[in-house]
Amino acid sequence: MNNSIRHLSCLLVVASVMVLPACKKAAEKATEAAIEHATGVKMDKDGNKMTIKTDKGDVNVTAADAGGNVTLPASFPTDVILPANRKVASVVDMAGMQMVNLSTTQALNTVYADTDKGMQAGGWKRDVAMQTGDGATLAFSKDKRQAFYQLGKADDGGTQLAIRTGTAE
Numbered sequence: 001m002n003n004s005i006r007h008l009s010c011l012l013v014v015a016s017v018m019v020l021p022a023c024k025k026a027a028e029k030a031t032e033a034a035i036e037h038a039t040g041v042k043m044d045k046d047g048n049k050m051t052i053k054t055d056k057g058d059v060n061v062t063a064a065d066a067g068g069n070v071t072l073p074a075s076f077p078t079d080v081i082l083p084a085n086r087k088v089a090s091v092v093d094m095a096g097m098q099m100v101n102l103s104t105t106q107a108l109n110t111v112y113a114d115t116d117k118g119m120q121a122g123g124w125k126r127d128v129a130m131q132t133g134d135g136a137t138l139a140f141s142k143d144k145r146q147a148f149y150q151l152g153k154a155d156d157g158g159t160q161l162a163i164r165t166g167t168a169e
Helices: 003-018 025-039 108-121
Strands: 042-046 049-054 057-063 086-094 097-104 125-131 135-142 145-153 159-167
Touching: 108 125, 108 135, 108 145, 108 159
Parallel strands: none
Antiparallel strands: 042 049, 049 057, 057 086, 086 097, 097 159, 125 135, 135 145, 145 159
């Protein structure tokens, strides 16, 4: 993995932490300045939205306030299966790749089965299907695109999901 990908991954993690509602303005500014100084990457924050400017393009991060819900971007693929009764916690949009973090009250096994069945019915080829006690992974491909699902059992019995979509490289 090259350094720019490592830096970008680190920035995404820090950006996700920064947009949490418990963060104070002063802490946000200090963190923003430290990241900009350490990486040379410019960051702009406006409420629950953040833009990270890189030499590869802008990374846009939107996160919900506590208990809130973020709207999916208009460019999110309509053929990517999402669970019903979901709350979208955050969206990352970066040069053709989108990552969505969400939760649902549905049990992990139900979300896994519905996603697997729905994606394949929509013409997606299943590339990976793994289940463990409290988690699961699914990966699909279709028309030079990929969709990757990481599912985890939530403390309340529901499911936490991270979904990444984009073009296959």
